Amino acid sequence: MDTLNLAWLLVAIPLVSSAVLLLLGRGSDAWGHWLGVLASAASAVLAIVILVQLLGLGADDRTANVHLFDWIPAGDLTVSAGLLVDPLSVTFAILITFVGTLIHIYAVAYMSHDVDRRRFFAYLNLFIAAMLVLVLADSYALLFLGWEGVGLASYLLIGFWNQNTEYAVAAKKAFVMNRVGDMGMLVAMMAMFATFGAVDFDTVFGAADGAGEGAMTLIGLMLVLAACGKSAQFPLQAWLGDAMAGPTPVSALIHAATMVTAGVYLIVRSGPIFEQTPTAQLVAAIVGAVTLLFGAIVGCAKDDIKKVLAASTMSQIGYMMLAAGLGPIGYAFAIFHLITHGFFKAGMFLGAGSVMHGMGDEVNMRGFGNLSRYMKVTWITFMAGWLAIIGIPPFSGFWSKDKIIESAFVGEGWQPWVFGTVALVGAGITAFYMSRLFFMTFHGKARWNDGKNDLPGPERTPHESPALMTVPMIVLAIGAIGLGGLLTIGDSFVTWLEPVTGHVEHHEPVLPIPVIMVTTIVLVLLGAGLAWRQYAASAVPVAPPTGSVLTRAARADLYQDAVNEGVFMRPGQHLTRTLVYTDTAVVDGAVNGLGSGTLGWGERLRRLQNGFVRSYAAVMLIGVIGALVVVLASRV
């Protein structure tokens, strides 16, 4: 297991490179980005080596604990910094490093005009390192380190162009909402320590079934809360849309492929805990279902290409959460969908970035149209991603999503029907809005000013992006096409994950599988067709129409921000203002009042001291007489 012991290098390499880039400063501007790419690629290679090694082993000893050092040896609580190398974490490591490397390469070109490109790559490497810590950690404490680390990286990258105040605010919003989720994580860990006296996976999972359901439910719910924060699930989803303020490669890597899926990872990893608490599982499933629809609806109304993709990310992660909430039968598929989604969504984001690159950073799809003529590669690759996400066989999205829908129908009582239906409808809507995006961007009539037509807006000269950008897109597109099918052959992926997710024999859905599959495809085609009729065949108005109530609501993200502001922000601001006033006026005022009061009394008493010896003598005499009187009176 020698290379497994080198797993720490996975983290160390990008971390060191990031540190170097940050510390050397301007000195490394010239070659900094290449160092970043190199570091990411190196850990990608290492990850693949480890994968190969694991594949070479029997299914049962595919789990390795690599103990590094004692991190927090605090008497009762001892947390060791150790890596857990098993199929699940390695899968993630591959996804992170591989997609990450592609996006690094893409970014080299995409950010070439930015003076701070070096800093950008430093942050990207930092993110890779943190994300790897997250997935490789062998204890919740260490996982939390990565968890917050990716939060930090996302904060830095969303606010990368923080000279624009809105971007800075968006970054802060993302971090703070994540923190709300992290509170859940912390409470979960507190409960774990109170229950098991430890927070490392082995101990916790080992003792999980022995512990009472109450504690388990608390832990489970708190973990779900954490997952919501990180994966932008309802009700903590508000930040993801604003997070699109970051450069597109960031959106692709962090807010589509990897970081936002950490929540799903957390729940799957914590499977043994959720086993003990159906309540938490159900909550997770419901959250997933709600977010699934939520994202889909929002996606239908947005005109900003990146926001649509963000919404779809939300919705797709909703699928994964739903699957993860279904328990062991869903775990594998959740991860499966996560992987495929990582590929095709990243591809589409890069495509969007390439479109923006060609269209002068325009993001409004109503200003696009008929771009397929100008940027062929982008068009093709994007099409691959599109077909994948809407689930057209044999594209990878079909395999993963279909499995989730099937397993959503598994079970008894009301749940399979509700979840299944939601999943189905979601699939339909997804098809609609993704097709809308695709057609509005690449088909229909051109709605931008090419200098000849008399359309408003600055003149655009759409062009294909350089190879550095297109190559990663192509690679990801291939993944989007083939990966799903490849991993489905003989359930290879599911069996591969079994050491972690546990083996589950096949359950029968409440509906026969063919029926589900056909319904799905029909719905998808319906949605796509609808989109085609509306956005490709007929002209798209450049100015957004008023639209129905639902549309307007969806454009406003179903008023989630309004709710947040009304419920948390405004009262919070009032509270702080009041407290600040109270602190100075009341708490401090009392003290100062005491002081000035004393001064006043001093002033008054001072008058008695007129400095005339005779009056002092007089006072003395009176005092003596008084004293004598008292003494004698007491004698009487």
Add this chain to the structure above:
Amino acid sequence: MPTQFADLPWLTILIVVPTVVAALIWLVKPLRRAARPIGLATSVLVLIGVALMAGAFETADAAEVQFTQTVDWISAIGASYAVGVDGMGLTLVALAALLVPVVLIAGWNEVTLPSGIAADRAEDSLAYRRAGFVSLVLVLESLMIAIFAAQDLFLFYVIFEAMLIPVYFLIGVYGGPNRRGAALKFLLYSLAGGLVMLAGVIAVYFQTDGGPGTYLLANLGDIASDNPTLQMWLFLSFFIAFAVKAPMFPVHTWLPDAAAQATPGTSTLLVGVLDKVGTFGMIAICLPLFPGAAATAAPVIIVLAIISIIYGGLVAIGQNDLMRMIAFSSVSHFGFIVMGVFVGTQTAMVGAMLYMVAHGVTIAALFLISGFLTQRGGSQDMRTYSGMQRVTRVLAGTWLFAGLASLALPGLSGFVPEYLVLIGSFEAHWAYGAFAVIGVVLSALYILLAYQRVFTGPVPEAGAPVELTGEALDVPDRAGLKDLTGREKWAIVPLALVVLFLGLYPAPVLELLSGVADQFAAILGSAS
């Protein structure tokens, strides 16, 4: 360890040397010009001395008081000069010894001339003022080391009060425009606390059977155990003094003024080390001397601590003055420490102890870097800054680094202690942890809000007036501010290293602390 090495009266040497040097700098005129290098050299020597001492320290029995030295002082009242450190004392002494040189480096040019000094006398009086600053800092260092090493209650009290003197002058002479008021406020607050404590000290004497060595902490156990009411009064008399020092809600209001008026260096020592005396006293004196009362009062104190956590966070969010913001954030952090001390679980206790060190380093970095900024910008009002990240990149980066450490980002110094305190408190009672954890979100808010207001956004062009609530003032040229100089960077480097060390590999420090923590947590545990 080599015996003759360990037998040296380390602590006494470390206590005496800075004071002597300070006196020399102050009295010998020719030395004044070289006051700063001499002072720096001395503090570095002390740091080395502490390092050697730590090397000779028996980590195995860190709970034992080591390097002890006891001499009868005022045998009539049983007071003696007794010094010695256990694991906790050692770490805090190390903290003090680390911060002093850093402050001296960072504040190299901090002391400037007051207006209205004749040009011909300018050089002299500047040297004079600087010498004064350095020697005050050195005296303070002596006292800080002494108080963490004091093993005699009376000695502790004397130093506790003596510390006020240098700090008073550091604030009142070298501070900002409103320094005198702030200094006076600090002095009165502390004296009030100290007075109550004196009453306690005297009362303790009458609870013992007198004789030499009465006040040795080693000889003082469970005072007045047979009379809970009396013990409660005694406990309060000490606790109030420490709460003022700590500072806890609602006796915290001296801190923001002091921090806003004092020079960054002074604030660093004040909040970074001196305030730790409060929590240190709670652990080392309140718990062993009055276990029963401590156990009884614990719930109330913990509630106050939680209030401090949340209240401090919220008020910090609402501040416009950078230094005041940091001060209030400290109120919140001290809430965590006090909670960790009194929940009575070993985990929380060790967390609290580690928190003292970590917070000292973090807050030092925050204060000093903010000081670099405010001295450049000539204003502490955050509203007069914007987009500094584009102008002073290193400054912004280091500030964010320190800020993240302060909001307990895992991997940086703030996290491990906060994590331990939270986990330990939850172990004691779920509500403690559940409420305290709100502080985690608040800390993110006030730090990042400050970062957003100061360092992000467009860089204002010179002369453009910013609209403040009420008054509008012209922004001096922000785009022209210089980034950190080499000296300033070197002042931050050691802090940054310690921050990372405490965040990634706190094991060595925890080894020193956990033994002591066991001991004190056991006291509270057995008493309740």
Add this chain to the structure above:
Amino acid sequence: MSLVNYLVLSGILFSIGSIAVLTRRNAIIAFMGVELMLNAANLTLVTFGRLHGDLHGQVIAFFVMVVAAAEVVIGLAIIVSIFRTRGSASIDDANLLKS
């Protein structure tokens, strides 16, 4: 007639002396008031000495006299030096106690 009369007399003298100290501004006169008070006290001592039939009263009175003499010397010297420096012997002019 009984010895009480002596006591009453001394009381009256004492009162007069004290009031003089209070009311006269001239240091010398006030000082004489002090002397009168001392003597009144002496008278009481001697009277009681006789009343109780032992000499201690007289001895104490004697010592009072001696001390009084010393005190007068010093007091007058002070008055003189004050007069020299301030050109006045008024008590109220010497109110340095005030601020």
Add this chain to the structure above:
Amino acid sequence: MNAALEISTGEAVLFWVLAPLMVAGALSLLFAKRPVHIAVSIAGVMIGLAVMYIMLEAPFLGVAQIVVYTGAVMMLFLFVIMLAGVDSSESLVETIKGQRGIAVVGLLGLLILVITVLTRASLPPAVGLAQANADTNPVGVARLIFGDYIFAFELTAALLITAALGALVLSHRRRLSPKVGQAELAEAKLAAYGKGGSAEGVTPPAGPGVYARHNSADMPALDAAGNPIDDSVVTVLRVRGQEAETADLDADRVARIATGAPMVPELDGAERADRAELDEQAETTKENEE
């Protein structure tokens, strides 16, 4: 213990004679204006006290009282008054607000206190010192002083010496400037005059106006204009108000003095003749008288 002594009538009479006088003398403290008067009357009070001591079978103390107080202390007072306070006859108007009131209250309080105490007090029957003074009072006192009180006595000795030294120190004034002798003084004055300063001091100050037919020093000199020069009369006289007015001279002499005309008017021959006779007669009468 022998029987309670009864006080002889003579003593009573003497007491009733002395007491009012003493009180009256003491009251001068409150009402007299001139320090000198007060000092003298207080001296009287002291003597009265001395007599009372003797009446109270304390002859030694009585004598000491006369020696110490009347002889030394009060005389010292007089010196000081002459030195400092002669002209400091203050007005009895009170300057400190409420001082009088407090004083009166204090007076009444004291008196009431004393009276009540003495009336309520139950004194033992008086014993008298006959026994104690068996071999003369001074001896008895001396036994005590040099016996029980020897230490206190020695202390008083020290005290007295200290007091003397203290008085020296206090009244000694250190010379801050070099001694100015007559020569220096004269030079300085002339130098000042040369610089156009006043002629003050160069010309001696006017002495009192001593004139024919009027030769007392209380008469102010007259300046050229015939106006009196007050400074020419000794301070003490002026303070005491014993200064004579020029009005005491008849107007025409004042005029003559002013104009410098001879005091004796010019005479014609006849007049001169009988004037001469008159003079001769005066001579002869004088001789006869001798």
